[in-house]
Amino acid sequence: MKKRVVITGLGVVSPNGVGIPDFKEAIKSGSSGIRFFPELRELKFSCQLGGQPEISEEKKREYLSELQLRNFNSSGILYGVIAGMDALKDAGLNVTNQNEEPLWELGIIFGSGTSGVEKFREAIYKIDDKNVRRLGSTSVAQTMTSGVSAYLGGLIGAGNKVTANSSACATGTEALLMGFEHIANGKATYMLCGSTSDYGPYIWGGFDAMKVTTYKYNDMPQNVAGPMSANASGFVPGSGAGAYLLESLESAQKRGATIYAEVLGGAINNGGQRGEGSMTAPNSIAIQKCITDALTDAGITASELEYINGHLTATIKDTDEIKNWSSALNRKDNDFPYINSLKGMTGHCLAASGSIEIVSAILQLHEGFIFPNVNCGNLHPEIASIIASEKVVTKLQEIPLQTIAKASFGFGDVNACVIFRKNKHI
Amino acid sequence: MTSDEIYDLLEPIIKTYLPEDVSAIDINRSSDLTRELNINSAHLVDIVLDIEDKFNIEFKNEDMEKLRNVNDAVLLIQQKIAK
Numbered sequence: 001m002k003k004r005v006v007i008t009g010l011g012v013v014s015p016n017g018v019g020i021p022d023f024k025e026a027i028k029s030g031s032s033g034i035r036f037f038p039e040l041r042e043l044k045f046s047c048q049l050g051g052q053p054e055i056s057e058e059k060k061r062e063y064l065s066e067l068q069l070r071n072f073n074s075s076g077i078l079y080g081v082i083a084g085m086d087a088l089k090d091a092g093l094n095v096t097n098q099n100e101e102p103l104w105e106l107g108i109i110f111g112s113g114t115s116g117v118e119k120f121r122e123a124i125y126k127i128d129d130k131n132v133r134r135l136g137s138t139s140v141a142q143t144m145t146s147g148v149s150a151y152l153g154g155l156i157g158a159g160n161k162v163t164a165n166s167s168a169c170a171t172g173t174e175a176l177l178m179g180f181e182h183i184a185n186g187k188a189t190y191m192l193c194g195s196t197s198d199y200g201p202y203i204w205g206g207f208d209a210m211k212v213t214t215y216k217y218n219d220m221p222q223n224v225a226g227p228m229s230a231n232a233s234g235f236v237p238g239s240g241a242g243a244y245l246l247e248s249l250e251s252a253q254k255r256g257a258t259i260y261a262e263v264l265g266g267a268i269n270n271g272g273q274r275g276e277g278s279m280t281a282p283n284s285i286a287i288q289k290c291i292t293d294a295l296t297d298a299g300i301t302a303s304e305l306e307y308i309n310g311h312l313t314a315t316i317k318d319t320d321e322i323k324n325w326s327s328a329l330n331r332k333d334n335d336f337p338y339i340n341s342l343k344g345m346t347g348h349c350l351a352a353s354g355s356i357e358i359v360s361a362i363l364q365l366h367e368g369f370i371f372p373n374v375n376c377g378n379l380h381p382e383i384a385s386i387i388a389s390e391k392v393v394t395k396l397q398e399i400p401l402q403t404i405a406k407a408s409f410g411f412g413d414v415n416a417c418v419i420f421r422k423n424k425h426i
Numbered sequence: 427m428t429s430d431e432i433y434d435l436l437e438p439i440i441k442t443y444l445p446e447d448v449s450a451i452d453i454n455r456s457s458d459l460t461r462e463l464n465i466n467s468a469h470l471v472d473i474v475l476d477i478e479d480k481f482n483i484e485f486k487n488e489d490m491e492k493l494r495n496v497n498d499a500v501l502l503i504q505q506k507i508a509k
Contacts (some may be wrong), residue, residue: 065446066442067442067443070442070472071472098447134475135474136471136472136475137468137469137471138464138472
């Protein structure tokens with residue numbers, strides 16, 4: 001008998017809000033964290049906009065010691081540590097003391113795309129300068145893929161599985177499903193899951209070179225055409241982290257913890273880079289299968305879905321995504337669920353996108369609202385031909401929600417879809 | 427530079443790497459850096475880098491092997507700045 005799994009804690013470090021209260025306020029009001037970065041202009045980027053969470057020096061010291069911050073230069077680890085510790089605290093769980101046993105029932109799966117790229121750059125310069133001996137003791141910890149989970153593991157005293165996953169822009173959604181399965185199979189009581197992405201030109205450069213970012217709004221960061229807009233011309237790169245504390249239902253009930261949502265189930269698959277799928281483009285057949293598999297795993301029918309938190313990046317692929325949802329659910333026009341995408345307010349936070357967006361989805365489910373999909377005054381005509389325009393929420397709507405879906409798709413033809421439910425009886 | 431002058435410059439470097447449960451007043455010349463002061467052995471390389479910057483000297487791998495307590499560090503520094 002599989003255990004039921006719920007979410008009892010949330011944490012977020014987003015370009016438009018750090019911490020749950022600020023972030024919630026920002027998404028409700030449609031407040032964007034997209035800004036112009038002079039350094040990107042200096043470096044001759046096509047897209048000189050980005051999303052970077054604002055974190056003060058004092059805030060850093062609430063989470064990391066002076067010693068840990070010495071020669072510290074990994075924005076992704078900082079974001080992940082803040083989001084992760086916030087989620088733990090939000091769930092009402094405590095860290096263990098130095099002389100106690102590890103928390104055998106608490107594990108961590110915290111993913112990233114590339115980790116500690118600024119630190120890695122520092123190291124590369126020293127190595128090329130024949131100065132490898134001067135890298136210091138934290139070069140490895142700050143650049144390893146498992147950096148966030150290792151830092152969090154030490155801060156918390158986690159004693160279950162502590163690891164990192166990596167599946168491009170699906171990383172955060174995958175991390176949640178991996179943690180979900182671990183608890184469902186009885187291998188842990190608590191799993192702190194999430195994902196992070198570094199800030200800056202060394203992460204964003206490759207996307208700029210691929211021309212998947214927009215070059216058209218450098219002088220008007222507040223007006224970048226949003227996801228599903230007819231004017232969408234590419235994404236703005238972002239950064240940050242999102243985290244969730246997953247827990248077995250029985251444990252959450254025993255503790256009397258706040259239950260944000262139940263994870264009903266989900267699916268992860270791959271398009272195999274076959275058919276229309278490739279390293280960078282999704283295979284629609286696989287996306288549709290991922291969605292229908294997620295419904296089956298969750299034990300619900302397509303008609304029960306009330307809301308979708310889309311991957312929707314503000315590129316030409318948005319239309320394909322809507323087609324895929326519509327085909328997979330066999331729902332269109334007025335029968336289609338409500339849908340939005342956070343990326344218009346945060347940019348595409350890459351490996352962190354799934355986790356930050358899951359946090360936004362859970363907040364909507366828990367409190368009963370749908371945030372505005374910003375800068376989409378002009379819905380793409382092909383999308384409008386598939387679903388009713390009212391289903392793309394452009395103004396804050398207060399509406400009770402019960403069953404919702406979140407999906408993320410990424411390079412390598414990876415797909416992940418998860419179904420959440422708010423159950424008033426638990 | 428006298429041995430005391432070196433110690434005065436060295437003490438704040440070591441202090442930076444003390445774990446939370448060890449106090450700076452526990453530092454003395456005979457303190458074993460890892461066993462008594464509980465400094466994470468990985469941080470010994472950071473202490474050496476800080477010493478190199480402070481005294482403008484360079485430690486060799488063999489020097490690292492001789493580094494056990496505070497006095498070892500003082501002597502090594504003394505030898506290097508005398509050269």
